[in-house]
Each structure stands twice: as C-alpha cells, then as structure tokens.
Amino acid sequence: xxxxxxxxxxxxxxxxxxxxxGTALARALGAPFLDSDEEIVRAAxxxxxxxxxxxxxAFFRARETEVLNRLLRGAPCVLSTGxxxxxxxxxxxxxxxxxxxxxxxxxxxxxxxxxxxxxxxPLLRTANPRETLRGLYEARLPFYQQADLIADSxxxxxxxxxxxxxxxxxxxxxxxxxxx
Numbered sequence: 001x002x003x004x005x006x007x008x009x010x011x012x013x014x015x016x017x018x019x020x021x022g023t024a025l026a027r028a029l030g031a032p033f034l035d036s037d038e039e040i041v042r043a044a045x046x047x048x049x050x051x052x053x054x055x056x057x058a059f060f061r062a063r064e065t066e067v068l069n070r071l072l073r074g075a076p077c078v079l080s081t082g083x084x085x086x087x088x089x090x091x092x093x094x095x096x097x098x099x100x101x102x103x104x105x106x107x108x109x110x111x112x113x114x115x116x117x118x119x120x121x122p123l124l125r126t127a128n129p130r131e132t133l134r135g136l137y138e139a140r141l142p143f144y145q146q147a148d149l150i151a152d153s154x155x156x157x158x159x160x161x162x163x164x165x166x167x168x169x170x171x172x173x174x175x176x177x178x179x180x
Contacts, residue, residue, distance in 0.1 A: 007099035011086040015114035016104040018080040024163035026078040072098035103147035
C-alpha cells in the first residue's frame with residue numbers, strides 16, 4: 001500500500017501526458033486528481049482559448065497562480081498543470097514549498113505526434129505549429145529542468161506503465177510517497 005504525503009504536481013509540455021498519466025497515477029495511489037486548467041475554466045466559466053483571446057495570457061497566468069496556491073493548500077493529490085505554469089518563478093516556489101514537481105520529459109517528436117491534430121491548443125494556432133512547438137519546447141526546457149523529479153515519457157509505454165514509472169520516481173522521495 002502506498003500513501004501520498006505531498007501533492008505531486010505534473011509539469012511539462014503540452015502533449016507530455018500530464019493529464020492522462022496524472023489520472024492513472026492518482027487512481028493507482030487512491031488519491032484525488034485535479035487539473036489546474038480545468039479549475040481555471042470552471043472559475044472563469046470560459047475555455048482557456050476564450051480567456052487567452054478575451055483577457056490575454058498575463059491575465060490567464062495570474063489566475064493560474066491563484067488556483068495553484070489554493071490547490072496546493074488542500075489535501076495531497078495529483079495535480080496536472082498547464083504547460084506554461086512552471087515557467088513562473090512564483091509558481092515554481094509555491095510548488096517546491098508545498099508539494100513536489102515531477103517533469104514528464106518527452107522529446108519534440110513525441111510531443112508533436114500527440115498534439116498535431118488537437119485544436120484546443122491556443123499557443124499552436126500559428127502558421128507553422130510544429131515550429132511554434134519547437135520554440136516553446138526550447139524556451140521552456142531550462143524551467144522544466146528545475147523540477148524536483150523527472151520521468152521520461154516513451155511512446156512505447158502505456159499510460160499505466162508511465163504511471164508506474166512515476167511511482168518509482170516518487171518512491172525515491174519518502175517525504176512524498178511512502179509504503180504503508
């Protein structure tokens with residue numbers, strides 16, 4: 001039996017599997033799963049694309065920090081974040097102090113395979129979405145590399161296999177996950 005002692009915050013690029021793997025991880029640990037983007041959408045009663053369009057990215061990022069702060073003060077859970085959440089110094093500090101960040105590291109080709117047909121990614125609504133993704137990826141790597149833990153994504157692994165890989169990572173941190 002495993003017991004989650006701190007909130008695990010899934011960070012990484014769009015398409016890395018934060019929501020899918022996070023959901024499977026929460027199920028395996030018997031812990032709640034929350035998605036910061038869903039919480040923002042619920043609070044604003046608008047889609048993320050609509051928030052970006054109407055209020056801009058800065059407004060969205062401010063709401064994201066508020067939501068992260070609130071969720072990190074709750075009971076330990078698995079928390080999926082938007083791809084840009086971990087870029088903020090304030091968010092990284094909040095996450096590090098109240099939980100543990102886990103970077104789902106995936107290479108650019110795998111990310112592109114997963115997101116290229118999605119229409120729900122406002123940052124990829126450009127003339128050349130693959131190049132946009134590459135630019136985001138390269139700009140965000142230095143931030144993701146600051147995560148407390150790293151689990152490498154693989155197209156060869158099922159979502160449940162990836163969740164087990166994350167559990168193995170978390171077991172290296174007895175302050176986060178313990179066997180009971």
